[in-house]
Amino acid sequence: MSRYIARRLLIMIPLLFGITLLSFAVIHLAPGSPTDLQTDLNPKASAEAKERLRALYDLDKPFHVQYFLWLKKILVLDLGTSFSPDRRPVSGKILERLPVTISINLLSMILIFAAAIPIGVLSAVHQNSLFDKITGVFVFIGFAMPTFWLALLLMILFGIHLGWLPISGIRSINHEYLPLVDSWIDLAKHLVLPVLLSAFGGLAGLSRYMRSNMLEVIRQDYITTARAKGLSETTVICRHALRNALLPVITILGLSVPGLIGGSVIFETIFAIPGMGQLFYMSAMARDYPVIMGILLIGAVLTLLGNLLADISYALADPRIRVSR
Amino acid sequence: MGKGTGQGLWTDFRRRFAGNRLALAGSVVVLLLFLVSFLAPVIAPHDPGAIDLGKVLSPPSGDHLLGTDQLGRDVLSRMIWGSRISLKVGFVATGIAIVIGTLLGALSGYYGGFIDGLIMRLVDVMLCFPTFFLILAVIAFLEPSIWNIMAIIGLTGWMGITRLVRADFITLREREFVQAARVIGAGDLRIILVHMLPNAMASVLVAATLGIAGAILTESALSFLGIGVQPPTPSWGNMLTAGKDNIDIAWWLSVFPGLAILVTVLGFNLLGEGIRDSLDPRLRGRD
Numbered sequence: 001m002s003r004y005i006a007r008r009l010l011i012m013i014p015l016l017f018g019i020t021l022l023s024f025a026v027i028h029l030a031p032g033s034p035t036d037l038q039t040d041l042n043p044k045a046s047a048e049a050k051e052r053l054r055a056l057y058d059l060d061k062p063f064h065v066q067y068f069l070w071l072k073k074i075l076v077l078d079l080g081t082s083f084s085p086d087r088r089p090v091s092g093k094i095l096e097r098l099p100v101t102i103s104i105n106l107l108s109m110i111l112i113f114a115a116a117i118p119i120g121v122l123s124a125v126h127q128n129s130l131f132d133k134i135t136g137v138f139v140f141i142g143f144a145m146p147t148f149w150l151a152l153l154l155m156i157l158f159g160i161h162l163g164w165l166p167i168s169g170i171r172s173i174n175h176e177y178l179p180l181v182d183s184w185i186d187l188a189k190h191l192v193l194p195v196l197l198s199a200f201g202g203l204a205g206l207s208r209y210m211r212s213n214m215l216e217v218i219r220q221d222y223i224t225t226a227r228a229k230g231l232s233e234t235t236v237i238c239r240h241a242l243r244n245a246l247l248p249v250i251t252i253l254g255l256s257v258p259g260l261i262g263g264s265v266i267f268e269t270i271f272a273i274p275g276m277g278q279l280f281y282m283s284a285m286a287r288d289y290p291v292i293m294g295i296l297l298i299g300a301v302l303t304l305l306g307n308l309l310a311d312i313s314y315a316l317a318d319p320r321i322r323v324s325r
Numbered sequence: 326m327g328k329g330t331g332q333g334l335w336t337d338f339r340r341r342f343a344g345n346r347l348a349l350a351g352s353v354v355v356l357l358l359f360l361v362s363f364l365a366p367v368i369a370p371h372d373p374g375a376i377d378l379g380k381v382l383s384p385p386s387g388d389h390l391l392g393t394d395q396l397g398r399d400v401l402s403r404m405i406w407g408s409r410i411s412l413k414v415g416f417v418a419t420g421i422a423i424v425i426g427t428l429l430g431a432l433s434g435y436y437g438g439f440i441d442g443l444i445m446r447l448v449d450v451m452l453c454f455p456t457f458f459l460i461l462a463v464i465a466f467l468e469p470s471i472w473n474i475m476a477i478i479g480l481t482g483w484m485g486i487t488r489l490v491r492a493d494f495i496t497l498r499e500r501e502f503v504q505a506a507r508v509i510g511a512g513d514l515r516i517i518l519v520h521m522l523p524n525a526m527a528s529v530l531v532a533a534t535l536g537i538a539g540a541i542l543t544e545s546a547l548s549f550l551g552i553g554v555q556p557p558t559p560s561w562g563n564m565l566t567a568g569k570d571n572i573d574i575a576w577w578l579s580v581f582p583g584l585a586i587l588v589t590v591l592g593f594n595l596l597g598e599g600i601r602d603s604l605d606p607r608l609r610g611r612d
Contacts, residue, residue, distance in 0.1 A: 022454070026463055143590075146542055146545055153583070156579060284461045
């Protein structure tokens with residue numbers, strides 16, 4: 001097992017290198033200088049001042065020199081300083097927002113798994129039943145649904161017409177004055193819609209995947225054997241079939257990370273949630289390129305970690321993997 | 326394929342496709358969408374850009390079937406013209422992704438070895454980035470225009486196609502007709518373009534149809550966030566931005582453009598899955 005993990009970690013090194021190179025290239029090969037926005041808006045900025053600014057961020061040096069200077073800094077986890085007026089270190093700005101984004105994504109991942117697995121299993125076990133057909137329609141609509149539109153509709157329904165849920169932020173203005181329990185309820189109410197919506201797309205995907213996995217497994221010989229020796233249907237499905245159908249789902253767990261993180265830009269912007277996605281959106285608007293590069297990098301590294309975690313859990317669950325590869 | 330019928334792939338395909346109700350529904354939606362966007366100048370009841378400050382945010386009525394927006398423009402007419410944007414973005418962005426994806430996939434699968442390793446590592450690295458992050462990072466430094474949007478969606482969406490084409494090419498490389506072509510002295514380029522590529526087109530066609538749906542969704546999300554197609558050009562996504570701004574007073578601005586996106590994407594998805602199932606019924610129900 002330790003050999004498998006070691007090999008798996010070694011594969012990550014060239015990928016990490018590629019990630020830094022691509023993040024860097026995306027920003028630096030795009031037309032328009034990162035400092036344009038600062039200098040263009042300031043009529044007092046002379047040509048000399050512009051040059052000074054470029055030199056300050058090493059932008060006057062050749063591409064590869066800039067890249068290695070940047071790489072040297074990120075190796076000691078220094079992501080530079082933000083271009084925004086607060087001039088704070090990028091790592092601090094991201095770190096204070098990361099927990100919000102990660103908690104919402106974790107919650108929606110739990111929701112996806114808790115709902116999609118029973119849905120997938122039930123529709124496979126009762127193939128072509130009414131339940132299977134209804135979930136089938138739901139899955140098709142789920143794939144085609146622009147989630148930001150669904151967000152708008154739910155905001156209109158629950159936020160405006162019914163007035164049950166708040167539609168912006170993660171805390172009420174007066175949350176500091178609320179008793180502890182009420183303050184938690186307040187937080188939960190703010191999180192209902194964002195978590196539900198970021199889970200929506202994944203929910204459709206995973207229930208379909210689970211269904212086709214389960215359909216494949218229940219046609220296997222060992223399931224027929226289990227039935228033949230007189231086990232109850234519940235035992236056959238829950239103990240013999242489900243375990244095997246669940247295995248590939250671990251991989252999906254890893255694969256769904258980039259989608260969830262990418263989606264956080266949309267949800268955090270719509271619901272005004274102070275997370276990494278919202279920071280990314282605002283930084284992109286302001287061309288705050290140290291922050292853009294930092295978040296791009298962290299998003300990719302989180303994806304890489306998600307895949308690593310999924311691969312290791314798979315190897316733990318299925319001995320065939322760690323022996324054969 | 327074509328088990329027992331002996332009528333060839335194309336006949337089989339048509340027979341299966343015609344028997345697939347969902348696929349037919351998808352084709353009808355896509356066909357209607359094309360009609361609407363071609364006939365936009367004829368069928369739009371109002372000028373999509375005509376501002377009428379006397380009729381700001383009026384609810385659906387006989388004159389304005391789907392109501393008016395914050396500048397008094399007719400929502401239905403803007404949606405009809407917006408269908409052109411969605412189709413254009415869907416097709417051009419997917420076209421870019423197909424060209425890049427097919428080219429890299431073909432090179433990777435045909436030559437193998439170092440080239441294959443290099444291209445596949447590039448795919449791995451690209452897949453590590455949340456696509457939306459990559460798009461946003463590039464857009465930050467470009468003027469938001471429909472051309473830039475199409476280019477970026479295409480440039481960040483080719484990885485799946487590369488993997489499909491590569492897998493097809495690895496199988497095809499060992500087939501007898503390819504070996505035969507090599508024996509009679511055909512060059513690499515000729516073998517790739519004339520002998521192998523046509524045989525890999527089936528999976529590309531399916532990926533492309535589903536890709537169009539994805540590109541339309543991405544464009545609408547970007548336009549909704551204000552970094553896609555810019556007003557006054559009507560796109561379904563930027564119409565929804567107005568819907569969000571007037572969320573408490575004008576529900577029709579939020580409901581109808583989103584419904585158009587949903588139906589369109591659903592149509593392309595059904596069409597794509599229908600084509601896949603009809604090309605190879607063994608794939609039915611798989612992902």
